[in-house]
Amino acid sequence: MARKQTIIPGVDKRLLIKDAAKLLPDPSRRWFLRGASLGALTLLTGCDIVDSDAAEGVLRRISTFNDRAQAWLFNPNTLAPEYAESRITRPFPFNGYYAEDEAPEIDGKTYKLEVGGLIDNKEPWTLDRLSALPQVSQITRHICVEGWSAIGSWQGVRLSEFLQRIGADTRAKYVWFQCAEGYSNTVDMATALHPQTQLSFKFDNQILPRKYGFPMKCRMPTKLGFKNPKYITAIYVQNNDAGGYWENQGYNWHSGL
Template sequence: MTETRITPALRMAEIQPELERLRRRGFLRRALSLGGLTLLTGCDLSTHSGIDAALEAILRFDDRIQKALFSPHRMAETYPASAITKPFRFNAYYAEWQVRPVPDNWALSVSGLVRDKREWPLAALMALPQQSQITRHICIEGWSQIGQWSGVPLGVFLRRVGADLSARYVSFKCFDGYSTSIDMASALQSQTLLALDFETGPLTPQWGAPLRLRIPTKLGFKSAKNLEAIEVTNTYPGGYWENQGYDWFAGV
């Protein structure tokens, strides 16, 4: 099969309709000035509500552009084992949380637009086809490091449970209270993993035991750790940081 080469011209052609629609609305002209914030909201900026609404609109614009640029055929760069960062810095370090035991009788729950809603214990996930990758983890805090993860391609899992692959979102909930969500195209991208191992062994708590999402085409906060539930849905599910103003698509 011949792989399509994604050129700057092709990407621009893909997003041109969206840019044109927003340009007609005058969105960009208004959003780039403080006066524009007032026009967007019709509110008194001294209350901050107008600024918040404008920033929310700009974030949604950014999400749409990133989605238009995304191609499931464009792979994140992979590296040789010699490039792995040692020691690897894990993200989301909170001393009071970091050593969390796996809940008793842990099993991954599946809900929403799927045919098979049975829970998945660790042994069942380990019996599915596995993939290993050495990719770069890019943190929104400004650092990045190269690590090795192995696990079940999320697309393989979604097909195994009979997920509706035309659904818009896949959301993830974690037993520490964290949550996030991604679009279906990103979920089906071949490098998106339900990771079971880090480097040469099973995940430990700081790496997201017993199961984490690993998605190298997005910023690190999307790679949720300590998973306990997956839902396939057409209702926008948001996420822990996304609900506090972070970019939802968060592509790199």
């Protein structure tokens, strides 16, 4: 699993560039399907026949269809495989669209988790109160959208347990996460209620280090890595899909494993 040519272990150079490109004006970063990117089809047809806006629209619709196919395939009782402690990948890679030293620094003493949407009790949660919730542990495989994988160990409270405690309406469609670095995404309620979906406060039985999302990440072994938010500052239960950082750029929304 040695991945070469990356600036920072676990960070894809292309994605960094992609992220930097976001700072450019809109037309200049619409290279999604243009020019050289059409290499194979251009070779095939001898000319650039694909209208990129039309192609992008079709691909997005198929991606939405794939969301439904994956929701259908998702079995709420199927557990992700768990591994022995000896299988844990050490060091576990840091991964983000920013460098490790740019990761958010959160003061655990003043931290408050905001909760909202279709819930009964909207009182914010301190880290002490969160850490006092019943804890579970898992050693599961984190699979990145890039293809690599790593086995990690997480401890925390089941999200389903937490949702019950805040009186969430679990008939709602989505759980939305807002994170300190500006990251956000939504997941389907079925995944949020999965027994292995966990609000994690610890990695490998140590307080979650900054690089892995201190003070809290949401570990979902049934989803690709980027669907597992870190540095969570707010959780909302809602019926509208508020999108997500990567999903808005074209990653498949469901991204279930």
